Amino acid sequence: MSALSRLFSSSVLREMAKKGRSGLFARLFSESGLAPSHPDQSVAECFEAAFGRLRRAGLRNEYIYRAALTHNVLLGSHSLATASMLTEFRTGASKADLVILNGTATVYEIKSDRDSLSRLEKQLADYQKVFAKIYVIAGEAHLRDVLEAAPPHVGVMRLARWDRITIIREASDRASNICPRAVFQSLRLSEAQSVLRDLGVIVPEAPNTLLHAVVGASFERLDPDDVHRSTVKTLKRSRGLASLGELVDRLPRSLQPAALSVQIRRKDHDRLVRAIETPLHAAMTWT
Structure with missing residues (x-):
């Protein structure tokens, strides 16, 4: 295995x-x-x-779940020209398994039958500070426990077959509840500066040793909805996948999710x- x-x-x-x-x-x-x-x-x-x-x-391991999301959501409902995907995206003390950016930012936490749920509560608490929508995609063994543990605004999915995703509970869009400071901490400094410029905020000048703290302080004064909208726009530009479209088409279906993550x-x-x-x-x- x-x-x-x-x-x-x-x-x-x-x-x-x-x-x-x-x-x-x-x-x-x-x-x-x-x-x-x-x-x-x-x-x-x-x-x-x-x-x-x-x-x-x-x-079925995490890669099988990620492949199902890639083919059904990223490449099925969207396209590499209009949406982007992030894997292992740092969010507070957690790393998001998979994030899809289209008109909003949706995070997917994978809990295969081989995974533990011990960190789920902390992961969801971290995610709601950064992402508008949250889904947990689980195997049959965890489905009941996930439904009980996850707050009502968190969506729940089931991987019924290796490639078939069923939505058990829809996620609520809570962009207005994100924390701008937490979003800043998940971004590269250059991306955070791009968000400020996009929102018409003057990027503060400071020595390199102080610049991170100064830009972070600017984020704390921003509106959550504005930060969410601009962050999605910035990440789609800075981490877009459109250039990989031709390569993905030349690879076997099993390798496409891996190629989009490297x-x-x-x-x-x-x-x-x-x-x-x-x-x-x-x-x-x-x-």
């Missing part, structure tokens, strides 16, 4: 994109227990086979695709 899951890690994709091969992929596939289905099987087909194994009930230089796109198209028997010699 560990080897299967790690096949979709950023380390494997970065190595393939940078070198055109991945010794880590070869080792993990060897440890995964998967056998080639035919002599000319490609690396792409190996990823599809590993994904098929992981998506079985009882084995920074891959445009000049490395062709190298990554060639690595994915490599026959498995050649890839197993990678070092």
